[in-house]
Amino acid sequence: MSVSASNIDASASSADRTIVAGLPMPEFRKIGVEPISGACGAEISGVDLRQPLSPDVLDEIMLAFEHFLVIVFRDQDLTPEQHKTFSRHFGEITEIPQAPTYGDHRDMQEVRREAHEPENVVPSFESFHTDSPFLLQPPLGIVMRALAVPKFGGDTAFSNAYLVYEDLSDSMKALVDELQIVYSGKHIWSNNEKLPPEKRLRLRESHDFREDELENIHPAVRVHPRTGRRALFANTAYFQRFVGWTEDESRALLNYLQSLAQRLHYHCRVKWKKDTLIVWDNRFLLHRGVHDFKYERRHLIRTTLKGERPIGPSDFSQAK
Numbered sequence: 001m002s003v004s005a006s007n008i009d010a011s012a013s014s015a016d017r018t019i020v021a022g023l024p025m026p027e028f029r030k031i032g033v034e035p036i037s038g039a040c041g042a043e044i045s046g047v048d049l050r051q052p053l054s055p056d057v058l059d060e061i062m063l064a065f066e067h068f069l070v071i072v073f074r075d076q077d078l079t080p081e082q083h084k085t086f087s088r089h090f091g092e093i094t095e096i097p098q099a100p101t102y103g104d105h106r107d108m109q110e111v112r113r114e115a116h117e118p119e120n121v122v123p124s125f126e127s128f129h130t131d132s133p134f135l136l137q138p139p140l141g142i143v144m145r146a147l148a149v150p151k152f153g154g155d156t157a158f159s160n161a162y163l164v165y166e167d168l169s170d171s172m173k174a175l176v177d178e179l180q181i182v183y184s185g186k187h188i189w190s191n192n193e194k195l196p197p198e199k200r201l202r203l204r205e206s207h208d209f210r211e212d213e214l215e216n217i218h219p220a221v222r223v224h225p226r227t228g229r230r231a232l233f234a235n236t237a238y239f240q241r242f243v244g245w246t247e248d249e250s251r252a253l254l255n256y257l258q259s260l261a262q263r264l265h266y267h268c269r270v271k272w273k274k275d276t277l278i279v280w281d282n283r284f285l286l287h288r289g290v291h292d293f294k295y296e297r298r299h300l301i302r303t304t305l306k307g308e309r310p311i312g313p314s315d316f317s318q319a320k
């Protein structure tokens, strides 16, 4: 039996291509791209984000972002305006109701722990999560830059939610493909008030969101609107229940799904240095800060990028 030439070519090229983040490694000619792990994340080099970027450099940055879901740039001493200008390549900058804003910049937020302050992370943010899933259009991503970091520790870890989904059995995929989740941010402020003062989160004091904008229903499996690739979009932060399920049933399945994201082979971990800038996807990637430092200041500033309304498997097939 003869084998056609095209079959030989296909098998040869797949053997040549490294798989990272679940897909064959793209070719980059204009920027340096060094994967951080086999699961997600890449360090980008050869780019000065203070300068205007040429279209072909920008195309490769976008390709790296889509492929690796989190991209890391070192030594980027940007002004807030330069930070915003770079952010706008990825999408529109948006506000979120809960995170404290950075100085006079209402369109930037800050994550800050002073050296004298205790760890005050609420348990749901000690786990992998996506930011603000309770909004109708949760953020597409976050662009974050370090102003001050501990000498050791205070990393941010990421978990690739495409890979979590892709490793599920076909039967479990069929179950979660149909599920919808109620996410709510309505209780952020009242829950914070119940904590002892030293445990409270630093929250934004006022915002322009209406109460009904803080709770929404989203698919448990999120589909990339262009590629159709599926990822698990179920995690504990702001989770209320699966639609049509009791709270007990919901918690049991959620705990299982959340546990999958903890597996190390879905992760990468980024060590911050002063002027490290990270762009991460908030749709198909989970993140968490690692609060393993004490008596040191950690100060990160960020923009938040507006995302699309999440679409699930049935929305995607209807749109085709």
Ligand code: MN
Binding pocket: 125, 129, 130, 131, 287, 288
């Ligand atoms: Mn977060």
